Amino acid sequence: MKHFADISPTAERVVDAAEGLVQLHGYNGFSYDDVARLVGIKKPSIHHHFPKKEELVAVIAQRYTHRFREELLRIDQQHARAPQRLTAYAALFERTYASDRRLCVCGILSAESDSLPDVVTDEVAQFFKVNLDWLTGVVAEGQRAALIRAGAGAAELAEAFLCALEGAMVVGRGMRSARGPARVGKTFLATVLA
Template identity: 45%
Template sequence: MTVSTADRLRETAQRLIQTHGYNGFSFRDLATEIGIKSASIHYHFPTKGDLARDVAQQYRKKFADRLEQILQDHDDLPARLAAYSECFSETLRNGNRLCLCGMLASESDTLPPKVHDEARLFFAEQVAWLELVIADDGPQSDETRQFAATYLSALEGAMMIARATGETDRIARTSAQLIDMHLKGRN
């Protein structure tokens, strides 16, 4: 199967955003990596913001598909949350990458609004999914919403620290500690 130029641009841009950030690469960098002229990129994506928005939309879709799979594969809250945290661990193991939207969020003040909006949507979707998973295991409340937001924030932070320190198990440890605290707090 032949990969289209647009798909190669998306894949390369995603890797560059996850490793260097939105502001850490240019169309010239992309063109060099793929072996095309930078003007050719504009044919597929008129602006860098258009490309980043497209990449973020695809990332959100793939992540949503993964969350659906977690619901199908795991029945209880600890297993679902552990599987969720594994998404972050896998990302880090894939070329020392960070969460695409986490990287975008770190540069939110300098992003085009359409890219910033995609990152914001990603986090809203993650918290909403976590709330549903947690509420499925008990009543939904302000505490449920707070735990969902805290859990996501902790995983994003653990991912950054794991990248900096090389502690590849940090994400799983953080997840396990939060799950344990949450379960103990309910009893």
């Protein structure tokens, strides 16, 4: 499989266009014809860079995870305490949702996981592992500092927070609501902060 860092500028344009389509329609909701129209190239050119759709979407998820990991590092550098880190984390989801009620790439792909090729589901699982590992560490740190209630384990609270944010995007889109994950994140944090 290709690595996102090794693709050409044209292939990156393909990935950019396809990422937006995934966020709006999921894996099964777009075709190479849709991507070709957006990028302004012929469909065989897309096949040259990504012979199979599963390769393209795996690269999309891989790059999305990498970018998210970079955002988590930025949050760590900019915020010293767990409550501020968790608020900044919710803002990542809000930024995505604020762009035409787009969903998290890996969130929408996970909804289709039973019909996806393994190479894609493996990348989606990696995204959630990265996020849950980071969130668990932040929550545990907050609990040690007595900033987050210790009633539930750090891993359980981390998973609940991630589910709340991903779910807020889906429910918000379903209700055609401009209210996004930041509001749900704020409500969730209000219930767990000490």
